[in-house]
Amino acid sequence: MTESRLYIEGGKKLSGEISVHGAKNSVLPVLAAALLSQDVCRIENCPALSDVYSSTRILRSLGCKCRRDGSALEVDARTLSGCEISEDLMREMRSSIVFLGAILGRLRRCRLSFPGGCELGPRPIDIHLSGLSKLGAKITEDHGVLDCTLPQSVSGADMTLPLPSVGATENIMLAAVLGSGETVIRNAAREPEISDLAGFLNACGAKISGQGSSTVTVKGVGRLHGAEYSVMPDRIVAATYMGAAAITGGEVMLKGVRPADMYSTTAVFEQAGAAVYPYSDRIYISAKRPLKAVKTLRTAPYPGFATDCQPIVMAVLTKARGTSMIVENIFENRFRAAPELRRLGADIKAEGKVAVIEGVPRLSGAALVATDLRAGAALVLGGLAAEGVTTVSNLGYIDRGYESLETSLRSLGARIRRI
Secondary structure (H helix, E strand, O other), X not given: OOOOOEEEEXXXXXXXXXXXXXXXXXXXXXXXHHHHEOOEEEEEOOOOOHHHHHHHHHHHHOOOEEEEEOOEEEEEOOOOOOOEOOHHHHOOOHHHHHHHHHHHHHHOEEEEEOOOOOOOOOOOOHHHHHXXXXXXXXXXXXXXXXXXXXXXXXXXXXXXXXXXXXXXXXXXXXXXOOOOOXXXXXXXXXXXXXXXXXXXHHHOOOEEEOEOEOEEEEEOOOOEOOOXXXXXXXXXXXXXXXXXXXXXXXXXXXXXXXXXXXXXXXXXXXHOOOEEEEOOOEEEEEOOOXXXXXXXXEEOOOOOEOHXXXXXXXXXXXXXXXXXXXXXXXXXXXXXXXXXXXXXXXXXEEEOOEEEEXXXXXXXXXXXXXXXXXXXXXXXXXXXXXXXXXXXXXXXXXXXXXXXXXXXXXXXXXXXXXX
């Protein structure tokens, strides 16, 4: 059976309006959090992503009922019966680790293997496990399988994370929410997706405060009820569409976004010479003038420049006049788009944490292979700007975070199709 590929005829300026779907990095922990409710939860603005399907398979394997209703997903956790996730399901995505805190919080017992996902370098879960241990969890590891128990209800804890890990912050919140005491997480991650998770849990009756700041407080409650909740828009998908407009010299209106979550990203596009106009729930970007280099760009935890946006901006800077430099401070393998972009004629030198991009006047089509989710999106952007035909294979990575990316780009005039 022949694998699907994206077939791109580049050189077309993109223009038009496009809506941004719900955030992958928000909906996955929200779906795990639905386990904590002893009722039905309805998650609106739930994107049709392969990672979402993986989450529903995990939920069903644990005894929950899941039903898709248009852009919403209903989760009934009243029938939750299992506390173990198979190795096959855990390997499907990195975010599967967030189920640890949720299952532990609801059932006080969880057994699962280490997660899979994109190979972006070491992403240890020791911060997760240390935080859960401070809540009273007993954790043993045997040949890659974690066996975790909570002997009694979480009575609270005051902890400081060694670094603001998003996943660890989420897992600790999930494990503590049904406790009997108060848990304080210092040096917590500040990402908008953390605030979205807290928003969902609070809608279900939780008592969480401080989300969005470096200190999150969770006051345990005995029970969570059901709720209807709409997931925040995906700021990385929004950045991808902005990148598509910028690299093709086009103009696009993004609808259904939260500009306040994206200041670090929009600032980079403005530095590169694009005109960016944020409104309350939309962003207009125009790149009719030639792009210019961005001298030094460093990834950092929120509110700094997101590592997920870095490959997308790298692709855009291949067409910017002058020399740009990117310093990657989060993942050591985040430059995996560079060798493939070079096949298009890009001038990128990457070593260690630093990539230097010398803008070129033209890119030429080539056969490319996606190596992770955001690198895959970067290759699509490169293909949109390249002369001739570009193909991108290994689409399983792209489908993890984009709901039919080719359909969305076609609505803006791109000549792209899945074959």
